[in-house]
Amino acid sequence: MDQVIGRIEEKKILDQKLSTNDPELIAVFGRRRVGKTYLVRTYLKDKIVFELTGIHGARLPDQLKNFSLALGRSLKSTTPIATAPGWLQAFNDLDIYLLDNLDPNVPAVLFFDEFPWLHSPRSNFLRAFDHWWNSSGTKRSNLKVVICGSAASWMIEKILNDRGGLHNRVTQTIRLLPFTLAETDAYLKYRGVILDHYQTLQLYMAIGGIPYYLQHILPGESAAQTIDRLCFAANGLLRTEFQNIFASLFVKAEQHEKIVRTLAKKAGGMTRDEIIKEAGFTTGGGITKTLKELTESGFISNYVPFGKSSNENIYKLSDEYSLFYQKFIENAKATGSGTWLRHINTQSYISWSGFSFESVCLKHSRPIKIALGIADVLSEESVWRYLPPKGSTEKGAQIDLLFDRQDRTINLCEMKFTGEEFIIDKRYAGDLDNKVNVFRRQTRTKKTIFLTLITTYGVRKNEYYTGRVLREVTMESLF
Numbered sequence: 239m240d241q242v243i244g245r246i247e248e249k250k251i252l253d254q255k256l257s258t259n260d261p262e263l264i265a266v267f268g269r270r271r272v273g274k275t276y277l278v279r280t281y282l283k284d285k286i287v288f289e290l291t292g293i294h295g296a297r298l299p300d301q302l303k304n305f306s307l308a309l310g311r312s313l314k315s316t317t318p319i320a321t322a323p324g325w326l327q328a329f330n331d332l333d334i335y336l337l338d339n340l341d342p343n344v345p346a347v348l349f350f351d352e353f354p355w356l357h358s359p360r361s362n363f364l365r366a367f368d369h370w371w372n373s374s375g376t377k378r379s380n381l382k383v384v385i386c387g388s389a390a391s392w393m394i395e396k397i398l399n400d401r402g403g404l405h406n407r408v409t410q411t412i413r414l415l416p417f418t419l420a421e422t423d424a425y426l427k428y429r430g431v432i433l434d435h436y437q438t439l440q441l442y443m444a445i446g447g448i449p450y451y452l453q454h455i456l457p458g459e460s461a462a463q464t465i466d467r468l469c470f471a472a473n474g475l476l477r478t479e480f481q482n483i484f485a486s487l488f489v490k491a492e493q494h495e496k497i498v499r500t501l502a503k504k505a506g507g508m509t510r511d512e513i514i515k516e517a518g519f520t521t522g523g524g525i526t527k528t529l530k531e532l533t534e535s536g537f538i539s540n541y542v543p544f545g546k547s548s549n550e551n552i553y554k555l556s557d558e559y560s561l562f563y564q565k566f567i568e569n570a571k572a573t574g575s576g577t578w579l580r581h582i583n584t585q586s587y588i589s590w591s592g593f594s595f596e597s598v599c600l601k602h603s604r605p606i607k608i609a610l611g612i613a614d615v616l617s618e619e620s621v622w623r624y625l626p627p628k629g630s631t632e633k634g635a636q637i638d639l640l641f642d643r644q645d646r647t648i649n650l651c652e653m654k655f656t657g658e659e660f661i662i663d664k665r666y667a668g669d670l671d672n673k674v675n676v677f678r679r680q681t682r683t684k685k686t687i688f689l690t691l692i693t694t695y696g697v698r699k700n701e702y703y704t705g706r707v708l709r710e711v712t713m714e715s716l717f
Contacts, residue, residue: 242281243428244421246272248412249281251549255410256285256345261376263407266386267393268414269535269557270486271450273403274386275351277414284385285347287340288312288332298349301358302328309335314467325366326574333374336381347382347573354389354396364396368404374379376407390535391527405448417447419602419717425449430457435717436657437461443594443655444469445476446558462578469567470577480563487535498537498555502564505593506623506636507554529553539600544622544640545681556597565590571701596638599692602716606651606692607641609715616644622681636678639692646685649709650674653692660693667702 242249247654255262266274279286290308293300303321305328310319313335322328332348340346350356357363373379387393397404400412417425423438429452433441440461445451445468454475468476484491484498500517501508508516515527532538532613537554540547555561581587599606606614620640626632639651652670654660662670674687690709691697697710 240280241651243425244278244417245277245281245414248277248414251410251412255382255635256282256347258380261378261380262382262409263371263375263383263535264384264412264604265393265397265408266384266412266414267390268388269416269448269537270364270483271390271448271571272416273449274388274414276449278349278351278384278386282347282349285382286336286349287346289351289518290356291351292350292352292357292512294352294355296355296358298324298358298361300317301356301361301363306331313339325361325363328367329370329374333370336378340380342378342380342509345382347384350383351387351585353385353387354392355387357392357396364404366404368400368407371404371407386489389489391531394531394534406688413534416451417452419447419598420605422447422452423717425452426455429453429455431455432457432636433461434638436517439595439694439713439716441686442463443558443591443598444562448559451476451559463575465578466575469562470570471571471575476559476563479569480560480568482559485639488528488531490524490528493524494532494537495507495539497525497528497532498557498560499564501538501553501555505589505596506638507552507621509550509552541600541619541621542639544620544642545629552623554597554600554621557602558594558597561594561597562588572659591655592653593646595673595694596653599651599653600639603641605715605717606639606711609711610641610649610709612641612649617641617681621679622677624676632678633672635673635680637673637677642685646690648683648685649688649690650677651692654694656694659695659698660691661698662700662702662707664702667706 266278288308290305293304306319306321307461309331313319322331336346371383375383385397397408419439419442422442423435426433426438441455441464444465451468454468470472470477484495488494489707496517497513500513510525510529529538533540537555537557538553539558540551540553543550543552554615563585570577603619607617620642621638622640623634623636625634637650638653638660641649643649650673670689674689678687688708688710689706691707692711694713696712697703697707
């Protein structure tokens with residue numbers, strides 16, 4: 239029996255909306271393969287009375303025929319339903335079905351999947367939909383309409399930011415993000431895949447928490463075997479996935495892909511102006527919109543640096559697969575069994591694993607706070623960096639995660655991915671001291687600073703640990 243693993247908050251939202259005595263228009267959006275359709279179709283299956291999925295690239299007559307077939311399925315009609323000549327008539331036919339067949343006292347879900355695809359050129363679909371919703375849908379207190387789409391830029395512009403008939407009509411948005419590590423672990427176990435947390439973390443760092451990707455992990459395979467098969471085998475699922483992602487989500491996909499490629503080169507992240515310069519954009523026109531769309535789709539994240547305003551946001555690549563593809567798959571010379579194991583211990587692997595582990599930790603700041611015992615302490619999460627002036631002999635410093643706490647304390651977090659217990663040597667101890675000293679000097683903070691290490695298997699207690707590292711978190715806490 240199919241069930242929805244994880245998605246605790248999303249299920250709570252759907253339950254709450256089903257229980258109201260008001261008509262609801264719920265917009266679900268997120269990146270390709272993240273499980274939007276599965277969530278709605280599986281969790282609300284007993285309440286769905288009509289479901290229509292748009293056809294990609296289809297012309298108006300085919301979309302309308304598709305609608306009539308969907309209506310026939312809802313009616314359980316043994317004879318074909320006449321195809322409406324346009325969307326206004328189609329929604330009128332839908333109204334008749336709702337009026338004649340449904341109990342007005344029972345919640346009824348109408349599910350429009352791949353909603354943007356229904357709006358084919360010159361079809362007037364969106365105008366007809368908002369007219370139907372405003373003139374009829376909103377009069378039915380039991381009606382719960384769910385619209386869903388992978389074309390993030392379209393959903394944001396035409397639905398969430400609409401200034402026409404749908405302005406402020408969406409009663410709930412659900413931004414579906416990839417699984418967390420805990421959800422990934424639960425999902426793999428549900429599918430009979432039993433791996434320890436280190437192997438699950440390795441997989442997550444390579445392909446992220448995308449349910450469709452995780453669905454192709456087989457019981458009895460190690461993380462290395464799975465990565466070889468999915469990413470380096472001739473017919474591997476993820477060998478060519480990168481080329482399809484952006485074109486399916488965004489109208490002008492070239493700019494989105496270029497930003498992702500630019501951020502993949504900078505583990506510490508970049509400001510908007512730095513992205514424009516590094517990517518070679520001649521102007522900033524449309525960049526703000528593109529950055530927002532990438533953020534809403536979960537490919538990148540933005541952070542307000544400590545002590546700065548939102549105008550100085552730092553953008554970081556947060557999609558694990560996009561980074562892994564560019565680092566290892568795109569120009570891979572070796573393929574087949576054993577390919578991934580040959581990368582381990584190379585400089586490329588060390589660089590990538592550090593970058594990816596930091597990204598995973600940033601996504602899991604909540605469990606980190608729980609592990610630190612500060613879950614209920616009001617705090618702000620941010621990043622920080624200091625670049626000394628050109629020509630200066632002063633050292634710079636970068637902190638990829640810090641918790642600025644209301645109890646006049648700051649946790650400065652350092653993240654290290656290793657296959658065993660992490661050891662602080664003399665050089666790294668000097669780097670840690672420099673970070674703390676530069677941070678304190680440049681920010682002029684009076685707060686107590688707790689240097690915090692987040693590692694896979696903990697930190698060995700030696701002369702460089704004692705008195706320097708004040709708090710620790712291991713990968714177990716991320717789950």
